[in-house]
Amino acid sequence: MELVIQNLSKTYPNGTKALKNINLTIPKGMFGLLGPNGAGKSSLMRTIATLQEADTGSIMLGDLDVLRQKEEMRKVLGYLPQEFGVYPKVSAEEMLDHFAVLKGISNPKERKEVVAALLQQTNLYDVRKKNLGGYSGGMKQRFGIAQALLGNPQLIIVDEPTAGLDPAERNRFHNLLSEIGENVIVILSTHIVEDVTDLCRNFAIINKGEVLLTGDPLEVINNLNGRIWRKFIHKSELAAHQAQYDVISSRLFAGKTIIHVLSDVQPGVEFEPVNADLEDVYFSRIFEATKGERHEPAEVIMN
Structure with missing residues (x-):
């Protein structure tokens, strides 16, 4: 399965041209979207995630028309936005269980098993009873990935996930993303070049809403x-x-x-x-x- 973006453009009401005729083909695995702050990365991510409309263009995930079949897209999407808030007085286990209900996992036994498995995968099981307000930045990001993995998504978007993390947490997060990227499409949007070098087999550079380069990092x-x-x-x-x-x-x-x-x-x-x-x-x-x-x-x- 591939994510195919064709002729995608977006201009905001204030006249800012956030996306200018974007064309990208993103295969299974880790794909890096690299660019400075304000380059249009977040605008592209929000459009793919059906959080904003495009002016022109199309996005296809396999046979799924992302821009026209928004509800169907949301069922197969995992999304960790740049600003990810948590309820500070709720435990990770309780919050993830709540997200699982929203994702449509209604059977309590199944939900308990899914939640436990995701907390294990993100190395949070031992602190599952701890309130999210007491989590470090890296732990919150790993919790964000846990909620993004609910429902076995076919596409996962992570927007600036390692900004502000210390080196140890960054390495843990890299290892987690690398594991996830073996089976699904993962788009890593970042301005940190090393994240793309370490993780991605394919990438694109975007600036001022335009794609400047795509390819294999080693080849370029x-x-x-x-x-x-x-x-x-x-x-x-x-x-x-x-x-x-x-x-x-x-x-x-x-x-x-x-x-x-x-x-x-x-x-x-x-x-x-x-x-x-x-x-x-x-x-x-x-x-x-x-x-x-x-x-x-x-x-x-x-x-």
């Missing part, structure tokens, strides 16, 4: 090798280098600024070649899409 990285050059500079030199070179990103290291420059040939003797990674792919595509606009090079923040 290989295509960029030989075009990324590095130089250590003083921060005061950044503006001059930006004016002279295609500086796609910068980061601080040991009191110095490291810049990455996109070039088919060595920009100068003081530049050294570096092996490209998905971060370079991401920043180079954003840079090329906005070339000619006045902007600062991306400052890398390691997550």
